[in-house]
Amino acid sequence: MAQAKATSAPQSRLQDIFASRYAVFYVLVLPAFLLRMIYTVIPIIQTVLISFTNRTIMGGKYIGLRNYESLTRDATLIGSLGWTLLYTGASAVAETVIGLGIAVLLMQNLRLRWLSNFIMLLPWVVAPMLAAVAFRILYFEDGGILNAILQELGFGNAAVRWLSDAETARFSVIAMTVWKNVSWVALIFMAAIGSLSKEVLEAAAVDGANTLQRFWYVTLPLLKPAIYLVLLLRAMAEVQTFEQIYGLTRGGPGSATKTLALYTFERFFQQLRYGYGSAVNIVLLLLTIVIGAIFAWLLYRSREI
Amino acid sequence: MIHQRRRLRNALLYTLLVIVLVGLVFPVLFMALTSFKSVGEVNRIPPTIIPRYPTWENYPFMARAWDFGLTLRNTVILAGGSGLAATILGAMAAYAFSRGTFRGRTLMYSLLVASMAVPAMVTLGPIFIAYLQFNLLDTHIGLILVFTAGGMPLATLLQFAYFNAIPRELDDAAAIDGAGRFMTLFRIIMPIAMPGVFVSFLLLFIGGWNEFLFVFTLSTSPDTQVLTTKLYTIPPREADYQSSNLDLVATAGMFVLLPLVPLLMLTQRQLVEGITFGAVQG
Numbered sequence: 001m002a003q004a005k006a007t008s009a010p011q012s013r014l015q016d017i018f019a020s021r022y023a024v025f026y027v028l029v030l031p032a033f034l035l036r037m038i039y040t041v042i043p044i045i046q047t048v049l050i051s052f053t054n055r056t057i058m059g060g061k062y063i064g065l066r067n068y069e070s071l072t073r074d075a076t077l078i079g080s081l082g083w084t085l086l087y088t089g090a091s092a093v094a095e096t097v098i099g100l101g102i103a104v105l106l107m108q109n110l111r112l113r114w115l116s117n118f119i120m121l122l123p124w125v126v127a128p129m130l131a132a133v134a135f136r137i138l139y140f141e142d143g144g145i146l147n148a149i150l151q152e153l154g155f156g157n158a159a160v161r162w163l164s165d166a167e168t169a170r171f172s173v174i175a176m177t178v179w180k181n182v183s184w185v186a187l188i189f190m191a192a193i194g195s196l197s198k199e200v201l202e203a204a205a206v207d208g209a210n211t212l213q214r215f216w217y218v219t220l221p222l223l224k225p226a227i228y229l230v231l232l233l234r235a236m237a238e239v240q241t242f243e244q245i246y247g248l249t250r251g252g253p254g255s256a257t258k259t260l261a262l263y264t265f266e267r268f269f270q271q272l273r274y275g276y277g278s279a280v281n282i283v284l285l286l287l288t289i290v291i292g293a294i295f296a297w298l299l300y301r302s303r304e305i
Numbered sequence: 306m307i308h309q310r311r312r313l314r315n316a317l318l319y320t321l322l323v324i325v326l327v328g329l330v331f332p333v334l335f336m337a338l339t340s341f342k343s344v345g346e347v348n349r350i351p352p353t354i355i356p357r358y359p360t361w362e363n364y365p366f367m368a369r370a371w372d373f374g375l376t377l378r379n380t381v382i383l384a385g386g387s388g389l390a391a392t393i394l395g396a397m398a399a400y401a402f403s404r405g406t407f408r409g410r411t412l413m414y415s416l417l418v419a420s421m422a423v424p425a426m427v428t429l430g431p432i433f434i435a436y437l438q439f440n441l442l443d444t445h446i447g448l449i450l451v452f453t454a455g456g457m458p459l460a461t462l463l464q465f466a467y468f469n470a471i472p473r474e475l476d477d478a479a480a481i482d483g484a485g486r487f488m489t490l491f492r493i494i495m496p497i498a499m500p501g502v503f504v505s506f507l508l509l510f511i512g513g514w515n516e517f518l519f520v521f522t523l524s525t526s527p528d529t530q531v532l533t534t535k536l537y538t539i540p541p542r543e544a545d546y547q548s549s550n551l552d553l554v555a556t557a558g559m560f561v562l563l564p565l566v567p568l569l570m571l572t573q574r575q576l577v578e579g580i581t582f583g584a585v586q587g
Binding site: 022024025026028029032035036037038039040041042043044046050102105106108112115116118119121122123124125126127129130131133134135136138140142143148151152179182184187188190239240242243247260261264265268269274277278281285288289 | 562
């Protein structure tokens with residue numbers, strides 16, 4: 001997002017009058033700004049404070065860093081952290097790669113454009129919880145459609161345990177997330193490719209580069225900022241995923257698909273251990289900041305060059 | 306020779322296109338088809354894709370079990386109310402950011418952008434505790450406030466981009482005619498930027514419609530339940546505990562999706578514009 005540019009210094013008398021009455025701008029901006037801060041900054045401060053207590057629904061007291069000490073020995077947290085990283089990385093990268101492929105495909109001036117527009121928007125408009133419902137039907141294990149299709153395609157009687165086997169469930173969850181977001185990524189890339197200078201591509205064509213070479217040596221480097229932007233936005237969204245995983249697997253089997261957000265939810269809202277749940281939340285927040293910082297830095301650098 | 310290669314290339318591209326489109330549509334399409342199956346057919350092995358004996362009977366059954374009217378009303382109030390509030394407050398902020406020079410402007414703008422990165426789960430706990438204390442749990446207004454705050458960065462940034470494209474001479478002309486800032490915003494700037502205002506509302510409305518986590522934790526009674534939180538309440542069917550209820554699950558899903566489909570068809574262009582607005586300008 002472009003940084004807001006300061007308007008130029010007052011030049012005319014008219015602008016002088018506006019500048020002297022800038023109080024009105026606070027009236028305009030503060031309702032939105034304060035409401036947003038009340039619902040983000042204050043809860044973050046409270047989360048930090050609560051994480052130093054053993055507070056439950058019955059109350060509690062300050063216990064210093066004890067929650068954080070417990071976290072270092074909490075196998076569920078370590079597992080959840082690892083899975084959150086894997087899920088975030090795998091989903092964001094798969095969405096970006098496949099989304100870029102779909103964008104390039106759809107920009108080949110094929111017919112069916114009216115149909116593809118509607119279908120592209122469909123997974124995006126589907127609620128995360130609804131995606132979970134749709135995939136629960138697909139992944140149904142006893143005579144579900146996906147297993148039936150695999151059998152039809154000649155994979156024998158392979159009854160895949162989509163949701164009840166730990167490793168497979170992880171794959172199933174990532175596949176659902178990629179389905180949900182890949183068309184959004186493709187739409188972003190289509191807009192980005194559309195805004196690239198045609199002259200550069202034509203010059204490459206004149207120089208005898210074929211389609212593949214043009215894509216690899218010209219389009220792709222020019223798309224670098226867009227690729228980093230998409231990776232940033234997707235990773236920031238994926239790292240905090242709760243809804244669609246809760247809807248599909250509840251974090252199971254066992255804790256195989258329990259992201260940090262799901263683990264926080266379990267501690268905070270199901271066991272009502274506010275102190276410990278808040279400490280898990282802080283881990284999630286720090287992870288978000290780290291991931292955001294890395295990709296924001298990559299994005300910044302890609303614009304420099 | 307060249308002709309042949311082009312034909313081959315096109316065949317390949319269309320095959321890929323069909324695979325992609327089928328892959329994208331199939332999960333939703335199969336859910337829609339499943340909702341028209343009878344109990345007997347949904348439990349058939351191997352399963353059918355297209356129902357052989359399509360039936361409507363799941364729809365009235367689920368509508369009764371859900372109190373569909375009330376749930377739909379709650380969803381519209383929540384998504385519409387918060388969408389409207391965030392669009393108006395966001396327009397005011399966007400206008401100030403676009404036209405004003407005031408102390409703290411860059412800081413406030415940056416904080417709004419940065420706040421988009423805060424995971425919902427991190428804020429949810431303290432909001433829940435505060436709502437418990439202020440008796441805001443299970444109220445429409447409490448939920449609308451959360452959703453409005455959630456939509457604020459998008460509403461502000463999107464409309465900021467649209468307002469910036471409007472020449473400042475219009476503001477000056479309005480000022481000469483004696484219009485104040487509020488009048489200028491609501492009577493001149495917002496009507497001109499109506500496509501952007503509408504896109505902002507549309508994205509917030511769909512976002513509010515699809516939200517689950519906040520309602521799930523901050524609402525406790527049927528009076529404030531919305532469609533997405535009802536997805537859990539699949540009623541038991543009399544006298545057959547053995548069979549799966551995927552047909553009812555699918556029907557529940559259709560209740561969430563169907564009202565959005567006409568909206569999606571009518572506003573495709575605006576939606577794509579809204580979704581991609583940040584990508585081009587970077």
